[in-house]
Amino acid sequence: MAPITGSERTLSRRSVLKLGGGIGALAGMSALLAACGDSGASGGGASGTITWGAQQFFSTQSTNKDVAAFVKKSLDAFEKRTGVSVTLQVQSSDNVAAMARLLQQASQGRAADASMVDSYIFPQFAQYAKDITSVTSKAGVTVDDFFPFFQPLVGSSSKVTGLPIHTDVRMLYYRKDLVPTPPTSWDELVEVAKPLAAKGQYFLFPAGKSEDPIMCTIWPGYWSQGAEILGDSDTLGFASGAGHDAMLNTLAFIKRCIDEKITPTRVSTFMVSDDMLPDIIGGRVSMFVGGSWMATNMEAQGVKDVESTWGVAPIPSMSGTDFATASGGWMYGIFAKDAEATTNAAQFVVDTYIDKGAMAQFCTAAGYLPARQSVYESPDFKGGPFTDGFRESLAKYAKARPGSPKYAQVATAIQVAMSSVASQSATPEAALQTAISTLS
C-alpha cells in the first residue's frame, strides 16, 4: 500500500498506526483514571440494582458464621421477592479512613446506595442522607422506639434519615467475689480498690491514644458533672468555667488512680477495651471500665464463669449520683440518587437489620445490643448475662458524642491529654492547658 501523502509531509502506515496506538493508549488511560475515580460510585442509576456498602463483619462475608448466614438469607429473600440485585462493597477495616472516604463520596454523590456509617459521625452525613420515612413508617419503625441518645440521629417522625442497627455501652465490670457492692463514687472506688491493688488485683481502664479509651475513661466522668463537650456554635465546653473544672477533675481522677497505685501506668497503652483481656484472663483485675462487648469477648477468650464471677454497674461518678456513660454503634444511611433506588435500598436495610425480628436475629447472632428498645422483648432476641444492666444504662445514662466536625479535633486533643496524664508525662493542669491551646 502506498504511503498516505499530505501536502508537505508523508505519513506512513506505521506512523498512522503509532499515532492511533498513542491516542488509544491515552484514551485507555483516561478511561482507567475515570473508572478509578468512579470506584465505589453509586450503582443506583440502574433500575433494579442497588449498591450496599458495609463493614465486613456485618455483611455476607462476615467472619462470624451466624451473622454471615443470617445476612445471606435475608439478602437472598430480598432479591427473590423484589427482583432487585444488591451489590456488596466491603468498607475498609480502617474505620477512620473508611468513614473519611465515605464522607467524601457522600458529599460528591458517589456513596453506595445503602452505606454503613459509624453513629458518632452520622450527623455529618445527615445532609446527604435521603428521607426514608415512607419505608420506615410502612414497616412500623418509630423514632421513639430507638434509645433516647439515638433518636436525634434517626430524625423525626416526619423525616427519618438514619437507621441504627445496634448499640454498645460502657460499664464498670467488677469481680463479685472481691467487690461485693460496686462503688458508685470516685472516692468509694479508690477506697475499695486500694487493698485489692496491694494484692495485685488492679482497677483498669483504657487510657491509650484512641477513641474507645476516651469513651470509657473521660466522657462518662465529664458528663456526670453536668458538662458538655461542645456548646452552642461549637464552643469548647471545657475551655473555661464549670466545664473546665469538670475536665480537670476527670483528668485528676486518672492521676489519683495512678498515684494511689490502684491502676498501673500501662493503661496508657490500652487502645481498646480488649487490650485489658490479658490482665483479666491472668486474674490481675478486680474492676475495669469497658465496653458491653467485653462479656462476650471474655467468654470467647476462655474466662470461666463470666456470669457468676463478674457483675456490671454504672461507671462511678465524682458525686456518686448523676451517672453517665458513652454509647455508640453502627447505623445505615441511604445515599441513592433516584427515588426507586432509595426505596429499594431502605427496604433492604429495614428487612435485614431494622425490622424487629431481623434486628433480634442479627443482634443475637452478632452478640450485639439492639438499637431499638422493643427488640429486647422479642422472643427472637437472646441476650448475654448482663443485657438487663446494659439496657438500663442505655435508657437512663447513655449519651452520644457530638456530631459536629469539630468533635474529631476535640477527641484527638483529649486523647493526648488523657494518655499524657496516665503515663505521668504531664500533670492534669498542663495536659488540659495543652489541649485547650491546640484547639483554640
Place this chain on the structure above:
Amino acid sequence: MTLTAKTVPRTRAARANARRPRPRRDHPYLWLAPSIVLLVAVFAYPIVEIVRLSFTGANLVGANGDYTLHSWQALGAQGLGSILGITVFFVGLSIVFQMLLGFFIALMLVEAEKRRLVGSVVTRTAVMTAWAIPGVIIGIIWRLLYQESDSGILNYLSSLVGGSSNIPFLSDPHVALVSVTIANIWRGTALTMILCYAGLKTVPNDIVEAAHMDGAAPFSVLRNIILPTVRPVLVVNLIIVTVETLNTFDMIEALTAGGPGTSTQVLALSVYNLVFGQQRLGVGAAFGVVLMLVNVVVVVAYLVIINRGERTRA
C-alpha cells in the same frame, strides 16, 4: 590518525540529509509524551494540589476552601517543633542501625555462602520475611512483644534472666520512642540487607583474595576494597531507607498511635491523623508539604555530599 566528526568530509548527500526535516519518529517529544502525561497526572498534579490545599482551610468534604494562611499558622499549635524533633530521632537512629545491621548481616551471609555453611539460605529468607510483612502487622507483633505485664513476651524473658518483669516499653514516653524505633529498625534492616547482599555479590573475589595473600587485615580489606566497591549501592540504600523511614506511619499507628501523649508522633503520622482522623485537609496538607520538603532537603543533601566526595576522589 583517528577520524573525528570534524575531519570527516561531509558529502553532498549528508548535507542534504541535514537540511531535510527530521522524520516524525525522530521527534523525542512523541516518545516522551506518555511518560510526561503520566508524570504530570500521578506526581506533579498531586504535589501542586497539596501545596494549594495547604493554603486553604479545606476539610475533607471540600468546605472552607477559601485561601488563607491559617493552616500554616496552625502548625505551631499542632506541635510541629516537637514532632520534628521526634521524627529526627526516629529517622536518624533507624537509618544508622538499619544500615549497620543490614550491611553486617549481608556480609555474614556472603561469607557464609563462600564457606558453604548450612543455614545461610534460611537466614536470608528469615530476614527477608520481615521486609514482606505489612507495617500494621509488624505494629501488632511488636505490641505483643512489648506488652507490659507478665503476659508480655519481652517482659517475661527479662524476668527469666533476673530482670524486671514490668519494663515500661510503651507507657513511658521516652522508652516508647526507643521501642518504636527498635521495631522500625527490625523492619527496615531486611531491605538494607537485601540491597547490600546484592552489592557485596559484585565485589571481585580475586581482588579480595589477592589482598588476603598480601597480608591485608580483614578490616583493611573491608575499608579499602569492599566498601569502595559497594559504595553506589550504599548510597542508593541510604536514600531509600531515609525516605521510607520518614514516610513511616502504619507501624507506629498500630503500635502506639503516636502516644503516650505525643511522644511517638512523627510527621507522617500527623498527616494521617489530621487528614483522616480530624478531616482537616488544609492543616494536614501543610504538614504534608513540610514532610515533602524534609524528604527533598535530605535527598538533595545526600546527593550534594556524595557528588562532592566523588569529585574530591577524582
